[in-house]
Each structure stands twice: as C-alpha cells, then as structure tokens.
Amino acid sequence: MISDIQTLLPLTEATFFVLLSLAPAPRHGYAIMKDVQGLSAGRIVLSTGTLYGILKRLLEQGWIERLESDQPDETGRPRKEYQLTALGRQILTAELDRLQTLVTAAQQRMAGVEA
Amino acid sequence: MNRAAFLASQAYAALLRLYPPSFRHEFGDELQIVFAAAVADATAQGRLAFAMTCGRELRDLAPALVREYAAHWFRKDVTMQTLTAKSHGNPVLWGALGLGLAMGLKYVATTWLSWSTRGGVLSPLLTATLTLLLYALTGALAGLSLGWATGKARALAPAGALGFVLALGVSRGTYTALAAWAPTADWIILLAAVFISALCGAVFGAVLGGIGWGRERLGWAALAGGVTFGIGELSGRLLQSWIFVRFGQQTPWSTGLAFTLFGVMSGALAGAALGWALRPRRVAIS
Numbered sequence: 001m002i003s004d005i006q007t008l009l010p011l012t013e014a015t016f017f018v019l020l021s022l023a024p025a026p027r028h029g030y031a032i033m034k035d036v037q038g039l040s041a042g043r044i045v046l047s048t049g050t051l052y053g054i055l056k057r058l059l060e061q062g063w064i065e066r067l068e069s070d071q072p073d074e075t076g077r078p079r080k081e082y083q084l085t086a087l088g089r090q091i092l093t094a095e096l097d098r099l100q101t102l103v104t105a106a107q108q109r110m111a112g113v114e115a
Numbered sequence: 116m117n118r119a120a121f122l123a124s125q126a127y128a129a130l131l132r133l134y135p136p137s138f139r140h141e142f143g144d145e146l147q148i149v150f151a152a153a154v155a156d157a158t159a160q161g162r163l164a165f166a167m168t169c170g171r172e173l174r175d176l177a178p179a180l181v182r183e184y185a186a187h188w189f190r191k192d193v194t195m196q197t198l199t200a201k202s203h204g205n206p207v208l209w210g211a212l213g214l215g216l217a218m219g220l221k222y223v224a225t226t227w228l229s230w231s232t233r234g235g236v237l238s239p240l241l242t243a244t245l246t247l248l249l250y251a252l253t254g255a256l257a258g259l260s261l262g263w264a265t266g267k268a269r270a271l272a273p274a275g276a277l278g279f280v281l282a283l284g285v286s287r288g289t290y291t292a293l294a295a296w297a298p299t300a301d302w303i304i305l306l307a308a309v310f311i312s313a314l315c316g317a318v319f320g321a322v323l324g325g326i327g328w329g330r331e332r333l334g335w336a337a338l339a340g341g342v343t344f345g346i347g348e349l350s351g352r353l354l355q356s357w358i359f360v361r362f363g364q365q366t367p368w369s370t371g372l373a374f375t376l377f378g379v380m381s382g383a384l385a386g387a388a389l390g391w392a393l394r395p396r397r398v399a400i401s
Binding site for chain 2: 050
C-alpha cells in the first residue's frame with residue numbers, strides 16, 4: 001500500500017494545499033479557497049474554476065468526499081462541504097513525510113556547508 | 116450587492132455555460148455561490164481587489180475549460196502538463212489527420228480570401244497579413260497534432276506555425292515573382308511550382324524536426340516534407356489542368372470544393388510522412 005501511495009507523489013502545490021486545508025475539519029468551497037490563500041501566505045489564490053477542477057478530481061480519485069451540511073447555503077439548499085477520506089489522509093501524510101525528508105536532507109547539507 | 120458585483124455575477128453565470136454539461140450540473144450552483152462570496156469580499160476591500168478577483172477568474176477560465184473538456188471527452192484525469200508532455204497515439208495517423216484538416220481549412224480560407232480580394236473588399240496589405248496568419252494557424256494545427264502524438268506539443272505547435280509561415284510565405288512570394296518574370300511555358304511553371312513546393316515542405320519539416328528533436332530528426336523530416344509537398348503540388352497542378360480541360364470554367368464554389376478535397380488528401384499524405392519521420396523511437400539499453 002505504501003509503495004502504491006508513493007507512485008501518486010509528489011502532489012501539485014495546489015492539490016497539497018487543498019488537502020491540507022481539509023485535514024482538521026470539513027470545509028465548504030469558499031472556506032477552502034480562503035484557507036489555501038492563508039496557508040500559502042497569499043502566494044496561491046485559487047480561482048473558482050481551478051478549485052472545483054481540483055475538487056472534482058479528488059472526489060473521483062476517492063481522496064475526499066462530499067457532505068451535506070446542516071446549514072443551508074444562499075439558495076436555501078444544504079451547503080456542500082468536503083472532507084478527507086482515509087485514503088486522502090494517508091496520501092497527505094505520505095507527502096508530508098516526503099517533504100520532511102527533503103527538508104532534513106537539505107538542512108544537513110547546508111549545515112555542513114556553513115560549518 | 117452593488118451594480119458591478121451584480122453584473123460580474125451575471126457574466127460569471129453566462130461564462131459557466133462554456134463548461135462541459137457534466138461539470139456544470141455537478142458544480143454549477145456551488146461555483147456561483149463561491150464566486151458571489153469572493154466578489155462580495157473583494158468589493159468590500161475596494162475596486163482593485165474586485166478587479167483582481169474578476170481578472171483571476173478570466174485568466175484561469177481558458178486552462179480550466181481545456182482541462183475539463185479533455186477530462187470530459189477522454190474520460191481520464193488530464194492536466195495541462197499531461198496534455199502537452201505525453202505521447203497520445205500513432206503519429207502517422209495524428210499527422211495525417213492534423214495536416215489534412217489544416218490544409219483543408221487553409222484552402223477554404225484561401226478561396227474566401229481570393230474572392231474578397233477580387234471584389235475589392237480587402238486591401239492587398241490586409242490580404243497578405245491574413246494569409247500569413249492563416250499559414251501560422253495551419254502550421255500550428257499541424258504541429259499540435261504531431262506534437263500531441265509524440266509528446267512534444269509545446270515545442271511543435273509554435274514550430275509548426277513558424278515553419279509554415281517561413282516555408283509558404285517565402286516560397287509563395289518567390290514563386291509569384293518568378294511567374295511574373297520568367298517565360299510562361301507551362302512546363303517551366305509546373306517545374307518551378309513543384310520545386311518551390313518541395314522546398315517549402317522541406318523547410319516546414321526541417322523546422323518541425325529541428326525544433327522538436329535537434330539535428331537528429333532534421334534530415335528525415337525535411338525529406339518527408341519535401342517529397343510529399345512536391346507530390347502534392349504536382350498532383351494539384353494536374354488536377355487543375357484536368358478540371359479546366361474536362362469541365363471548362365467552373366464556378367468558384369465547385370473549383371474551391373475540388374481543391375479543398377485535394378488539400379485534405381495531400382495534407383494527409385504529408386502529415387503521415389512527417390508523423391513517420393518524427394515518430395518516437397525506442398532506445399536500446401544494453
């Protein structure tokens with residue numbers, strides 16, 4: 001299973017931030033958009049088309065799932081929210097491990113250069 | 116909601132119709148709600164934030180449409196990177212299809228341009244500009260189809276445009292000057308036309324092969340382009356003579372249709388040959 005997940009990495013930056021945004025709790029579309037902007041310190045500002053393109057693919061791949069919230073949206077219908085599935089969480093964890101390994105290796109090398 | 120935000124939301128709702136129906140049905144309502152919320156927030160922050168929000172949506176619209184239609188048609192996950200960086204089929208077939216279609220469109224547009232010029236609707240400068248744009252479009256379409264099949268779409272689409280403009284622009288200009296200056300014996304004109312077309316095809320092939328793969332493919336692609344464009348020109352001239360001898364002066368429509376069909380066939384031949392010359396090759400690993 002771990003080797004299967006490794007073949008899905010690395011994630012694109014936008015996909016990584018969307019998954020990261022959903023890690024603590026389910027969110028609706030606009031909350032994801034704002035959260036990604038905050039997480040990336042304003043560097044990644046998703047348009048609606050890009051955000052929903054990513055959400056569509058993540059739903060198809062089974063990395064996230066859609067929920068209907070108790071709170072209605074502006075049209076009076078149940079607001080749709082998205083949350084990570086177990087597979088999505090495993091993939092996010094694997095990507096974080098991969099990034100951590102890279103950072104550790106780079107820090108060790110740079111420490112050697114500076115010393 | 117102020118007037119500008121209202122108008123932006125209306126325009127956004129209209130633009131949503133450009134997406135594939137399946138995407139629109141699944142996410143259309145949510146997209147409108149999210150856009151309205153983004154616009155409301157931006158409006159509160161001022162005109163610049165509002166303009167940037169609308170500009171971002173417009174900027175991302177075209178890539179999002181390409182991505183969603185590709186996913187819709189091919190039923191698989193497609194990003195712009197995978198669209199332009201992977202091989203997607205047989206280059207001989209894609210080359211034939213792309214260049215055949217491009218040459219057919221070129222003949223239709225050339226016929227229209229020729230009538231417009233004759234009627235004095237378009238100025239010579241505008242006609243020349245439109246002709247060069249048409250060549251660029253034809254070459255880009257041919258390059259894109261070959262690049263789609265060989266995983267070199269990003270390089271071959273602009274290379275095709277450049278190659279076709281260089282080849283047809285320069286060669287047709289030379290031919291026109293030669294035809295005005297040289298003795299008008301039919302066989303000399305025929306030989307000159309075939310030679311110039313072969314040269315034009317060789318330049319087109321060389322630019323495609325050279326930009327896509329460097330010196331490795333330049334020779335074969337130039338040879339494939341030269342031979343097939345030469346054959347195409349010779350066949351076209353013979354077809355033209357046969358039409359005039361057999362049917363006399365035809366209407367512009369029937370002549371245009373005959374040459375468009377001929378363009379599709381000769382383009383398909385040239386595209387297939389270029390696709391063969393530019394096909395991905397297996398590398399033996401010892």
